[in-house]
Amino acid sequence: MNRLTAMLYPLISLAGVILLWSLAVAVFAIPDYVLPGPCAVFQSLVSGFADGSLWPHIGATLAEMLSGYFIGGVLAIVLGASLAESQTFERFVYPLLIGLQATPKIALGPIILVWFGFGMASKVVLVALVCFFPLFVNTVNGIRRTPPELLDACRVFSASRWYLLVHVKLPSAAGEIFAGLQIGVSLALIGAVVGEFLSAQRGLGYLIASSSVSMSLATMFSGVVLLALIGLCGAQFIRWLQRRVIFWEPGAARNTQR
């Protein structure tokens, strides 16, 4: 079975769901302000793109999400690597951070809004915060799980701590780091949307929230569809990157690497 047919099957299910949806709307005569049909949502998307009114929202959400994701990701990997290397840091800070992981970072949203204003900065901070924790914990755990015999095999040739970190521990942790990056994609979207719900002039979260006032459910649904698409593309991109970076792991595309 080639990749194209593999992609076809879920698309068939998707078409089925859309068909059921439009049938249900037609058969039960559900009014537009409760549940618009897929056609209405599609029309709203098309007109939104045609008059250009959707682009600023998409752009704002993407910008918040990407910059927050990048900042949170870099911080998580750098801090995770240094924490896994330092015993004192691990003893004093790690349990605290594990405790913090259990608290919903989203709850800090209103506070962050107060601190960083109602513009883009507060959303970026919120996104960075929610992305940070899973990636951070995964980085620390991944580094700690480096096979000790691999480290010994390098130590006997007088490998320095820096060499061990960069050439052995980090590549060895790459699988877990990517798992953290993967979780981070959906968390970044959640962070951006929640930030926009709270207060914004732009963004898909703002679009959904503000359309609820005028009960235009078709617009709200088109916002959700666009968010889903962004999440899907992000997750696919990370998956693709993972196959490229961790080419040595079983299941990775071996035949492409030579």
Place this chain on the structure above:
Amino acid sequence: MSAALALHGVGVTYATRRGAIEALADIDLSIQPGEFVALLGPSGCGKSTILKLAAGLLSASRGRIELAGHTVSGPGRHTGVVFQKPNLLPWKTVLDNVLLPARTLDLPTGPARERAMALLELVGLAPFAKDYPFELSGGMQQRVGIARMLLHDPDLLLMDEPFAALDALSRESLTLELQRIWSQHRKSVLFITHSIQEAVFLADRVLVMSPRPGRIIEQLPICLARPRTLGTLADPEFTALCQHLRRHFTHE
């Protein structure tokens, strides 16, 4: 001339939750320059601990360890090590894996590359220099490990059951290959094994260890002519030596 490796009254005691465990008791051994010494013992007797001590990965609780007259205080540039598992870095090519000691010991890149290629030639893997370890068989990976061990031209080779995880055929060919490499380069070797035949076939001298706490209970010189071949395995003298050593392990 001082011994390539010497252990004087070395003991190792581990602290565990159930109290102190004595892994090694009072080990005295020495390896002369150019000598091939096999250390034979049942599993868990502490033979790998001796190798870790010599490699500088572990420090002894008692006694003194010397490499060419200098006390060992950590990993040094005069030893090369291979383990039971090849332990190659999966994200580096075969060539880069062989070059690892050059990177960690800061050797000049140009000559190191040339030497790495020559060593890959020596172990028959020159065409695979640009491949990754996962593309090689277990025996080939262990050959890469041997090339890596030799890169920085160490005086003492420490080998911890290097062929134990291989299938019988790769094991045989690598044993012959190791003898060939050793006869070309004449390094001092400490070869740890639990195979009596392997020990007798390769070594100038076999040291037998007792179960824990490990002690050396016999030293047996092997005077079979070199190079030894597969024919040696059928030599009555070879079988007699193996029989003699086997007595240490059959009393249970």
